[in-house]
Amino acid sequence: MLLEVKDLRAVVRPEDENEEDAGVREILKGLSLSIASGEVHAIMGPNGSGKSTFSHVLAGKPGYEVTDGTVQFKGEDLLALEPEERAARGLFLAFQYPVEIPGVPYMQFLKVALNAQRKLRGEEELSTPDFMRLIREKTQQLGIPMDMLRRAVNVGFSGGEKKRMEVLQMAVLQPSLCILDEIDSGLDIDALKIVADGVNALRSEDRGFLLITHYQRLLDYIEPDHVHVMVRGRIVRSGGRELALELEREGYAAYQEAAA
Amino acid sequence: MADQETLKTVRELEKYKYGFETHVETEKAPKGLNEDIIRFISEKKGEPEWMLEWRLNAYRLWLTMEEPRWAKVHYPPIDFQAIHYYAAPKRKKGPKSLDEVDPEILKTYEKLGIPLKEQEILAGVEGAPKVAVDAVFDSVSVATTFREELEKAGVIFCPISEAIQKHPDLVRKYLGSVVPPGDNFYAALNSAVFTDGSFVYVPKGVRCPMELSTYFRINERNTGQFERTLIICDEGAYVSYLEGCTAPARSEHQLHAAVVELIALDDAEIKYSTVQNWYPGDAEGRGGVYNFVTKRADCRGRNSKVSWTQVETGSAITWKYPSCILKGDNSVGEFYSIAISNGRQQVDSGTKMVHLGKNTKSRIISKGISAGRSQNTYRGLVSIARKAHGARNFTQCDSLLIGDKCGAHTVPYIQAKTPHAKVEHEATTSKIAEDQLFYCRARGIPEEEAVALIVNGFVREVIQKLPMEFMAETQKLIGISLEGSVG
Numbered sequence: 243m244l245l246e247v248k249d250l251r252a253v254v255r256p257e258d259e260n261e262e263d264a265g266v267r268e269i270l271k272g273l274s275l276s277i278a279s280g281e282v283h284a285i286m287g288p289n290g291s292g293k294s295t296f297s298h299v300l301a302g303k304p305g306y307e308v309t310d311g312t313v314q315f316k317g318e319d320l321l322a323l324e325p326e327e328r329a330a331r332g333l334f335l336a337f338q339y340p341v342e343i344p345g346v347p348y349m350q351f352l353k354v355a356l357n358a359q360r361k362l363r364g365e366e367e368l369s370t371p372d373f374m375r376l377i378r379e380k381t382q383q384l385g386i387p388m389d390m391l392r393r394a395v396n397v398g399f400s401g402g403e404k405k406r407m408e409v410l411q412m413a414v415l416q417p418s419l420c421i422l423d424e425i426d427s428g429l430d431i432d433a434l435k436i437v438a439d440g441v442n443a444l445r446s447e448d449r450g451f452l453l454i455t456h457y458q459r460l461l462d463y464i465e466p467d468h469v470h471v472m473v474r475g476r477i478v479r480s481g482g483r484e485l486a487l488e489l490e491r492e493g494y495a496a497y498q499e500a501a502a
Numbered sequence: 503m504a505d506q507e508t509l510k511t512v513r514e515l516e517k518y519k520y521g522f523e524t525h526v527e528t529e530k531a532p533k534g535l536n537e538d539i540i541r542f543i544s545e546k547k548g549e550p551e552w553m554l555e556w557r558l559n560a561y562r563l564w565l566t567m568e569e570p571r572w573a574k575v576h577y578p579p580i581d582f583q584a585i586h587y588y589a590a591p592k593r594k595k596g597p598k599s600l601d602e603v604d605p606e607i608l609k610t611y612e613k614l615g616i617p618l619k620e621q622e623i624l625a626g627v628e629g630a631p632k633v634a635v636d637a638v639f640d641s642v643s644v645a646t647t648f649r650e651e652l653e654k655a656g657v658i659f660c661p662i663s664e665a666i667q668k669h670p671d672l673v674r675k676y677l678g679s680v681v682p683p684g685d686n687f688y689a690a691l692n693s694a695v696f697t698d699g700s701f702v703y704v705p706k707g708v709r710c711p712m713e714l715s716t717y718f719r720i721n722e723r724n725t726g727q728f729e730r731t732l733i734i735c736d737e738g739a740y741v742s743y744l745e746g747c748t749a750p751a752r753s754e755h756q757l758h759a760a761v762v763e764l765i766a767l768d769d770a771e772i773k774y775s776t777v778q779n780w781y782p783g784d785a786e787g788r789g790g791v792y793n794f795v796t797k798r799a800d801c802r803g804r805n806s807k808v809s810w811t812q813v814e815t816g817s818a819i820t821w822k823y824p825s826c827i828l829k830g831d832n833s834v835g836e837f838y839s840i841a842i843s844n845g846r847q848q849v850d851s852g853t854k855m856v857h858l859g860k861n862t863k864s865r866i867i868s869k870g871i872s873a874g875r876s877q878n879t880y881r882g883l884v885s886i887a888r889k890a891h892g893a894r895n896f897t898q899c900d901s902l903l904i905g906d907k908c909g910a911h912t913v914p915y916i917q918a919k920t921p922h923a924k925v926e927h928e929a930t931t932s933k934i935a936e937d938q939l940f941y942c943r944a945r946g947i948p949e950e951e952a953v954a955l956i957v958n959g960f961v962r963e964v965i966q967k968l969p970m971e972f973m974a975e976t977q978k979l980i981g982i983s984l985e986g987s988v989g
């Protein structure tokens with residue numbers, strides 16, 4: 243199994259550690275999910291149900307504390323690893339809100355990231371010509387002008403551009419598990435098609451996907467094998483492609499009531 | 503108070519007038535400072551009478567002056583009588599090979615990607631230059647080629663003591679014309695006792711055929727405690743000069759008080775870059791270098807231009823304000839600064855832009871990064887004289903904090919005596935955002951590397967002003983100087 247999440251519980255710690263424990267909130271409340279290589283899974287669910295939190299906990303974002311449950315990634319205890327180690331082992335999170343880093347050219351960021359991962363894996367650094375070849379190929383596939391890579395990471399990028407760049411990073415880093423948090427939000431119709439093509443091009447037997455989305459439209463382009471409904475920090479129902487269509491028609495009302 | 507004591511010591515020493523002369527063989531003057539020591543230094547250097555008088559005058563001024571205390575730095579009182587003001591210029595016995603060099607220093611060289619041959623020279627390994635001669639691409643012969651090239655162009659580039667001998671007219675005309683001996687306490691001290699330093703004269707219309715940084719890059723200088731640098735760019739001339747080194751500099755002296763004077767005549771341009779990486783002391787701030795420098799440029803000519811670019815990462819205490827006197831009409835002064843403080847370092851640095859001529863322009867970009875328990879102050883003055891119509895200044899001071907035990911302070915002074923001027927000031931203070939760090943780490947970049955990446959982005963504007971061959975090294979240096987600042 244590529245990813246195996248069992249009964250995961252996680253809380254948010256307030257910024258100030260000295261604050262009363264009253265500030266602690268449980269967001270993930272016993273979440274279980276398994277993804278095999280080659281599969282595409284989609285998670286849908288109402289706002290605030292914990293979808294992004296789940297992706298953050300998987301990527302190792304500080305500020306969350308796992309209180310119960312286990313996460314195995316390629317047979318390893320994922321939760322024991324630093325975020326950069328998770329990335330080097332092939333976990334990739336496309337952020338719902340990509341972060342700006344002023345003054346750092348995108349090109350440099352990508353090169354540093356790629357080589358940092360290779361170093362952590364004990365591989366040789368990629369030479370500049372090889373790196374440039376890789377970048378040229380991937381930017382062409384995604385219809386991203388090279389000029390954008392000379393700009394600082396995400397600074398002044400439009401919402402859609404940021405999302406497209408996340409997919410570029412994914413294409414360059416070649417992870418084995420791709421978590422895409424609302425990669426479709428903010429994309430125009432053409433961009434959605436391009437991004438979906440980019441993702442589809444990466445689909446392979448040794449790679450798994452977890453799509454977080456609100457819109458079944460994305461799933462027209464990237465066809466999932468499994469669809470899960472997440473409500474209040476739990477997967478409350480799983481099904482096939484048709485579940486997304488059903489949700490689109492009927493909303494989450496029935497699940498909300500059941501969970502309450 | 504301190505002056506009283508100095509006087510007393512001086513009087514006592516006078517009883518033993520020339521009493522130390524028997525020690526001449528050892529090439530070392532006794533500790534302390536008095537007129538005889540200055541005579542001794544001047545004699546050792548074989549200086550003409552006017553130079554000795556100049557030094558003595560500076561010394562007498564120094565006796566009347568007080569140590570400045572206005573900077574936001576704290577240190578125990580310095581005993582100026584406990585310092586040797588003259589020691590043999592001969593090299594101390596160096597390590598026999600790199601095996602004997604402090605592994606910490608070697609690690610840093612490695613991180614900076616400095617070639618092995620240069621490492622030996624930098625670490626002062628005995629006989630290193632000779633070793634280099636045998637190499638195919640040896641630095642010594644390259645240096646010789648450079649020297650010939652400079653001579654052909656008519657550029658004078660030599661130690662200041664040699665210039666005093668060989669080019670007395672130029673030295674007499676310009677030395678102290680920008681930083682007069684009585685300018686401040688440390689400048690006066692430097693004027694009295696300086697023994698090392700560089701002299702550069704670029705004749706009319708000559709564009710110095712190479713960056714003098716290239717020369718230093720392979721020809722590490724043994725920097726003295728009281729350095730004196732004088733650079734003159736004649737009409738229409740251009741020179742780029744880099745002082746210092748990205749490699750960590752060990753110093754035998756705790757107090758460094760250099761004076762740098764730049765003179766730009768009509769249509770001349772000087773680019774002066776500094777990379778300062780003196781020993782900052784241990785984690786508790788013990789033993790680091792006190793760096794009290796006076797650097798000033800005189801844009802004397804019309805359309806002249808001086809750019810100061812500095813990367814300050816070392817020293818326990820830095821007290822430094824490279825300035826521009828914009829005398830010539832249309833002259834331009836620029837100050838680009840990166841000041842990084844970590845551990846217990848204290849930095850009080852900035853610039854002074856003094857607009858005297860018409861349509862003079864100045865631009866100040868200061869990037870301060872504070873980490874650990876350090877204190878980092880930008881102190882700047884923009885002054886615009888009544889007659890400086892059309893003067894313009896733009897100042898941008900950005901501070902970045904890493905952790906919550908350090909401090910960043912911005913102290914801008916603006917004095918505009920004419921309404922026909924435009925002064926703009928922008929300042930920001932920010933922290934490295936957790937979001938940025940996590941974003942980098944989620945892409946596989948370890949935390950310290952991520953901090954270095956983000957900080958390098960923060961200072962990018964200034965890095966780009968450095969000579970090409972130093973840009974990459976400086977980026978690495980920034981990472982190294984911030985090590986241990988997170989986690």
Ligand SMILES: Nc1ncnc2c1ncn2[C@@H]1O[C@H](COP(=O)(O)OP(=O)(O)OP(=O)(O)O)[C@@H](O)[C@H]1O
Binds near residue numbers: 289292293294295305
């Ligand atoms: N760092 C935090 N501090 C406080 N509350 C948090 C934090 N992170 C998440 N939460 C809370 O946890 C809940 C789940 O948030 P999350 O972002 O995971 O939702 P989501 O399912 O991704 O929603 P959306 O569809 O709107 O993106 C929300 O109520 C949110 O306010």
Ligand SMILES: [Mg+2]
Binds near residue numbers: 293294295338423
């Ligand atoms: Mg979300």
